[in-house]
Amino acid sequence: MxxxxxxxDFHEARWDEPMIYEYSTPGTRGILIPETxxxxxxxxxxxxxxxxxxxxxxxxxxxPEVDQKHVLAHYLRLTQETMGSNISNDISEGTCTxxxxxxxxxxxxxxxxxxxxxxxxxxxxxxxxxxxxxxxEQIMKEVSGMDRFTFQPGGGNHAVYCAxxxxxxxxxxxxxxxxxxxxxxxxSHPCDAAAPHTAGYKIITLFPDQNGIPxxxxxxxxxxxxxxxxxxxxxxxxxxxxxxxxxxxKFVELVHSVGGLCYYDQANANAFLGVVxxxxxxxxxxxxxxxKTFGTPHGGEGPANGAFGCREFLxxxxxxxxxxxxxxxxxxDCDRPYxxxxxxxxxxxxxxxxxxxxxxxxxxxxxxxTVANVSVLNNNYLEKLLLSIKGLSRCFNDNGIVRQxxxxxxxxxxxxxxxxxxxEVNKRAGDYGIPWYWASHHPWVIPEPxxxxxxxxxxxxxxxxxxxxxxxxxxxxxxxxxxVLTAPHKQAGYNLLDPAELDNPDSWAMTWKAxxxxxxxxxxxxx
Amino acid sequence: xTKKIGVIVNPIAGMGGRxxxxxxxxxxxxxxxxxxxxxxECPDKAIIALRQLKEFNEGSLEIYxxxxxMGENEVRAAGFDPIVLGSIDSGxxxxxxxxxxxxxxxxxxxxxxxxxxxxxxxxxxxxxxxxEAAVLGIPGxxxxxxxxYAINPKTAGKLALEYLxxxxxxxxxxxxxxxxxxxxxxxxxxxxxxxxxxxPNEHRMMQNLKSGxxxxxxxxxxxxxxxxxxxxxxxVLYIMGPGSTVRGVMNKxxxxxxxxxxxxxxxxxxxxxxxxxxxxxxxxxRYDSYRIVITVIGGQGYLFxxxxxQISPKVIKRVGVKNIIVIATKNKMYSLFGQSLxxxxxxxxLNAALTGYMQVMVGYGESVxxxxxx
Numbered sequence: 001m002x003x004x005x006x007x008x009d010f011h012e013a014r015w016d017e018p019m020i021y022e023y024s025t026p027g028t029r030g031i032l033i034p035e036t037x038x039x040x041x042x043x044x045x046x047x048x049x050x051x052x053x054x055x056x057x058x059x060x061x062x063x064p065e066v067d068q069k070h071v072l073a074h075y076l077r078l079t080q081e082t083m084g085s086n087i088s089n090d091i092s093e094g095t096c097t098x099x100x101x102x103x104x105x106x107x108x109x110x111x112x113x114x115x116x117x118x119x120x121x122x123x124x125x126x127x128x129x130x131x132x133x134x135x136x137e138q139i140m141k142e143v144s145g146m147d148r149f150t151f152q153p154g155g156g157n158h159a160v161y162c163a164x165x166x167x168x169x170x171x172x173x174x175x176x177x178x179x180x181x182x183x184x185x186x187x188s189h190p191c192d193a194a195a196p197h198t199a200g201y202k203i204i205t206l207f208p209d210q211n212g213i214p215x216x217x218x219x220x221x222x223x224x225x226x227x228x229x230x231x232x233x234x235x236x237x238x239x240x241x242x243x244x245x246x247x248x249x250k251f252v253e254l255v256h257s258v259g260g261l262c263y264y265d266q267a268n269a270n271a272f273l274g275v276v277x278x279x280x281x282x283x284x285x286x287x288x289x290x291x292k293t294f295g296t297p298h299g300g301e302g303p304a305n306g307a308f309g310c311r312e313f314l315x316x317x318x319x320x321x322x323x324x325x326x327x328x329x330x331x332x333d334c335d336r337p338y339x340x341x342x343x344x345x346x347x348x349x350x351x352x353x354x355x356x357x358x359x360x361x362x363x364x365x366x367x368x369x370t371v372a373n374v375s376v377l378n379n380n381y382l383e384k385l386l387l388s389i390k391g392l393s394r395c396f397n398d399n400g401i402v403r404q405x406x407x408x409x410x411x412x413x414x415x416x417x418x419x420x421x422x423x424e425v426n427k428r429a430g431d432y433g434i435p436w437y438w439a440s441h442h443p444w445v446i447p448e449p450x451x452x453x454x455x456x457x458x459x460x461x462x463x464x465x466x467x468x469x470x471x472x473x474x475x476x477x478x479x480x481x482x483x484v485l486t487a488p489h490k491q492a493g494y495n496l497l498d499p500a501e502l503d504n505p506d507s508w509a510m511t512w513k514a515x516x517x518x519x520x521x522x523x524x525x526x527x
Numbered sequence: 528x529t530k531k532i533g534v535i536v537n538p539i540a541g542m543g544g545r546x547x548x549x550x551x552x553x554x555x556x557x558x559x560x561x562x563x564x565x566x567x568e569c570p571d572k573a574i575i576a577l578r579q580l581k582e583f584n585e586g587s588l589e590i591y592x593x594x595x596x597m598g599e600n601e602v603r604a605a606g607f608d609p610i611v612l613g614s615i616d617s618g619x620x621x622x623x624x625x626x627x628x629x630x631x632x633x634x635x636x637x638x639x640x641x642x643x644x645x646x647x648x649x650x651x652x653x654x655x656x657x658x659e660a661a662v663l664g665i666p667g668x669x670x671x672x673x674x675x676y677a678i679n680p681k682t683a684g685k686l687a688l689e690y691l692x693x694x695x696x697x698x699x700x701x702x703x704x705x706x707x708x709x710x711x712x713x714x715x716x717x718x719x720x721x722x723x724x725x726x727p728n729e730h731r732m733m734q735n736l737k738s739g740x741x742x743x744x745x746x747x748x749x750x751x752x753x754x755x756x757x758x759x760x761x762x763v764l765y766i767m768g769p770g771s772t773v774r775g776v777m778n779k780x781x782x783x784x785x786x787x788x789x790x791x792x793x794x795x796x797x798x799x800x801x802x803x804x805x806x807x808x809x810x811x812x813r814y815d816s817y818r819i820v821i822t823v824i825g826g827q828g829y830l831f832x833x834x835x836x837q838i839s840p841k842v843i844k845r846v847g848v849k850n851i852i853v854i855a856t857k858n859k860m861y862s863l864f865g866q867s868l869x870x871x872x873x874x875x876x877l878n879a880a881l882t883g884y885m886q887v888m889v890g891y892g893e894s895v896x897x898x899x900x901x
Binding site: 197201202203205207210215218424 | 682696740857858861864865883884886889892893894895896897898
């Protein structure tokens with residue numbers, strides 16, 4: 001569509017759908033599995049009896065007992081309550097780099113020649129997918145300037161964990177076992193603190209200076225404080241508020257000067273793909289979120305992948321296996337005595353790598369650069385439109401720094417003027433067909449935040465439509481705040497009866513069993 | 528289920544502000560304020576807050592209050608029919624009336640004591656209630672240093688409503704602060720920590736906590752306390768400062784402690800409690816190695832000089848700046864973003880040594896570097 005369209009009459013499908021377990025009627029079956037043939041039973045015997053007692057279930061598995069019709073109806077209805085994610089106006093998810101995932105790539109991964117390959121196969125029989133992994137590694141090396149990559153990490157956080165593991169293996173290989181602390185910045189991805197912490201490091205987080213820039217003076221103090229206990233620094237650049245660290249070379253120099261390693265979280269790589277590289281920034285390791293930057297599905301739509309890369313001197317610590325090419329065939333190298341081990345089984349989410357390789361090859365080197373340039377252009381255009389909305393500003397508004405491909409905005413003024421904050425704007429924006437946007441990680445540092453990231457796949461009309469929708473909500477906040485405060489009105493989503501319950505482990509449940517244990521029949525619709 | 532709310536209005540709070548006086552505490556100042564033409568502001572603010580409770584289902588809210596200008600008038604003006612307790616000398620109410628009202632409301636076992644006033648009023652409520660009941664302040668006074676007040680009267684009403692409806696359930700120990708009267712008599716204007724009361728924990732609605740959410744206060748405190756308690760070094764004297772965060776550490780160590788005072792710990796045992804500067808110095812003479820554990824006091828972010836004056840410049844110099852361990856919850860530090868931590872030890876040289884950056888422990892092995900100024 002070439003023209004923006006404010007969807008004032010939007011209404012998402014809303015089914016009054018109980019949970020699948022509530023459909024369950026004992027004895028009901030969707031499929032009757034045929035009895036095993038006698039000859040097979042005789043040959044195989046009692047398979048369950050061959051398992052150790054300790055891993056055998058004492059009771060039968062509690063699965064919902066539902067017929068085919070209701071299973072189909074249930075899941076069809078749920079698919080209609082998704083706000084059309086990926087094909088609707090999905091600019092909303094700042095720091096997540098939501099972009100269109102080409103259907104061609106989906107066709108490729110559904111092809112039988114790919115779909116039936118299993119990583120347990122002999123490498124000789126899966127040369128095709130190994131070649132794609134190998135070639136995609138060459139692309140990633142070129143894009144980042146690093147010397148080797150592994151695709152074993154199952155996502156961004158996993159890649160950061162991998163970095164922390166490589167970091168420790170490196171220090172220990174030098175007999176340097178006292179380095180127990182890592183530094184990060186508050187506007188880096190939270191996993192840059194959480195993953196090294198999970199890997200056993202103490203964490204020091206730096207707050208930015210008054211312009212929102214990572215504070216070099218604070219780094220100096222942190223380095224002085226940790227001394228030879230510093231393992232390294234984990235930083236995202238540009239940071240999640242959309243601002244580059246202009247002192248990155250000084251950061252790297254200082255950390256290196258005390259023997260620490262430098263890690264680049266490149267989850268926000270849409271800002272610089274094909275323009276600048278991690279190597280030139282001087283860092284030792286980096287990762288890309290393949291499921292973000294390289295156009296593969298994200299979140300609930302598909303598995304992720306964190307492509308982790310490092311310089312030559314760290315390659316021996318990489319997880320195993322690595323994928324090698326001897327000039328005639330591709331093979332898996334498991335004989336890596338210095339490897340820290342594994343972060344996951346096998347060698348990476350193959351469907352993601354196949355999609356990403358296809359996506360990168362479709363774009364070519366110049367195309368990747370265009371991705372970055374158009375993302376920055378889109379961001380700047382949307383920012384210009386949005387900042388004209390009454391009640392909306394951006395964090396560190398007056399620092400004179402141009403944002404890159406995303407911006408952390410703030411509805412603080414709107415909240416002060418009308419009582420309508422970012423959560424309420426978010427819910428109401430959905431009534432115009434806009435998938436809920438990303439506010440910020442918690443706890444908020446910027447008041448009433450909203451983080452948008454309009455990637456290269458959005459048209460000028462998409463951007464204008466997004467602007468018109470937010471403008472309409474902000475105007476409603478000033479003229480009819482109750483309307484916004486009580487949203488959503490036209491979506492499948494509900495307002496939580498009691499938001500405080502989310503903080504209460506006695507209340508939330510991840511499984512049906514836990515749900516029943518904690519709440520009994522209180523919230524069950526089908527009695 | 529019927530909910531009970533207790534309402535107290537300090538009718539004279541806030542009269543000093545508009546006419547340029549620092550508060551309305553004390554009969555002289557009040558008379559002066561009246562002479563200068565001050566009008567009561569607190570009642571109107573209380574009415575704005577109370578109107579927000581109209582959303583409560585008819586008949587499911589009982590409002591208890593004190594007579595006439597101490598709440599009855601405001602509750603009625605907001606459209607409710609209150610149950611009136613006690614008696615007052617109308618036109619001549621005193622802090623003692625506020626204290627008595629709070630005690631009477633406590634006796635009624637109200638779910639929330641909802642009071643309008645300033646720092647002086649909060650202190651009066653503290654004297655009667657301590658941490659026995661949930662409280663929430665409607666900012667109506669001249670001085671609001673205390674963290675028990677919502678950001679404005681309307682928000683106070685909304686938060687009270689959400690608390691009574693069960694939408695906000697977490698309670699947070701929040702500082703009651705007021706002018707340090709001793710210092711004030713010496714012409715020094717500074718706030719002092721008087722104690723803590725339990726208020727509904729919704730950061731976006733409370734004074735001095737402009738943003739941030741996501742962690743239950745109890746869980747956050749637990750992580751910091753565990754870290755400090757598990758990493759306590761042997762043969763080191765620990766000077767434990769005041770405040771609820773440090774108390775968390777002491778609780779983790781299963782040691783008795785003084786919320787508003789300084790306690791001394793050595794090899795996991797309480798060496799001395801509620802000590803003054805002199806006692807701390809004496810103990811320092813006996814040991815070779817020491818640490819100070821303090822928390823960030825109040826919404827303004829004080830490290831030294833508010834509520835922990837026992838840890839004097841002499842003590843800090845003896846212990847050494849590098850041996851100071853600062854602990855605070857992430858919510859607290861995030862809410863202070865954009866400000867600096869403050870030091871006001873009374874010793875300029877020491878203040879200068881403390882400024883720059885301070886490492887603040889905010890979780891289990893997690894810390895932030897935060898700027899410090901004097």
